[in-house]
Structures are given as structure tokens and as C-alpha cells.
Amino acid sequence: MASRESGRFGLGSRLAMAWLVPAMMIGSGSVPKQDTSWKRYHSAEGKFCVDYPTKWLKSEVFDGSGVFFATGAKKHSRPYGEIDVSAVTNDSSGLIPAAFSLGDDFEAHISGLKRFVRAKDVQVLERQETELSGTAALWVKDRYNDPFDHSTWFEEMIFARRSDVLYRIELECRNDQSGRFDPVFKRVLSTFQFECK
16 A cells, blocks of 8 residues: 555645535536646656646655646645556565565555545445556455545555556545546556556
């Protein structure tokens, strides 16, 4: 699990986010302005590249081997959706044993959520084996209740291992906003590449 250096919205209080979903975003069917312009992000440390919406907040984490993109109703409003992309290398600490399966990686993620009391009543909605840029991967959708903001959150994740690196791409948003963020997540996934130049 990623340290919450990127945090779920390390920018402000999660408690305040419970009331931030503007009525204009719910069921509008139109693409928000901050989702229309895209740019390529390249991580030399993480050895990956991916496209992201340029009007979203972007911040590097894990000493450059990860990045998160977050947005709210507008570019500078509090975020209620985030996409994290990380590449974590096995190291001598044994934090990410090479013997782990992708399913074990997902279970470690869920354990981390519960350990920090961020997730109650976790429900795995879908789980299947897939590929990420030609590499075997595990795709999972889940939903959980956050006791801090008293709302339901949605996650969609893909885990892949390539050499000694665990790659994780994750969408996390309020459950009532999953329809708004799912197309963005799909586009991020479709542009992801390993070891691009």
C-alpha cells in the first residue's frame, strides 16, 4: 500500500468533502472542463509514462516513482476524486516480497485501509485477471464506508508486477461520483506504458 504521502486528498480535511459534490456535476452527462485537456507524464524513477488531465492537481510521491492527480468540481476546489500511479521496487526491507501474488498485493492494500481506520464494510464488487500494457495484472473494483466523512467511497485498481517492481494504478472517489471519474480512469489506463522514453 502506498504511504499516504499522497494521502487521500492530503490537501485538506476529508470531513469537509462530504458536502462538496456540486449539484451541477450529478447526472449532468457533460464532460467537466478540467477533464478535456490532457498531457503526458513521464516518471524516470518509476519507469512509466501515462496521460493525465492537465487541469487536475498533480504531485509526485515516492521520490518520483509515483504520482497522483486529483480534482474537485473545479481545478482549485477541494478534490473528491484522485488517480494514483505508483511503481514500488522490491528492496532489502522486505516490504514488498517478490513471492507475493497480485491478489496478495490487493489484500495488503485493503489491510492498510482498515489499519488506518479509513475503511469499514469493504465490498469487492469485481475482481479479474487482465493485462496492463502486455503484463499480467489484477483489476479490482471495491466500495467502502469511510467513518471519518460518513460517506461511501469507490476504488478501481489495477496491480501489475514487472521485474522487481509492483505497479499500481488506482482511482479513488466518492461512490456517487464514480460515473464522472470512471471514463478518466479508463483513459489513464489506456495510455499507460512501461519504460517509455
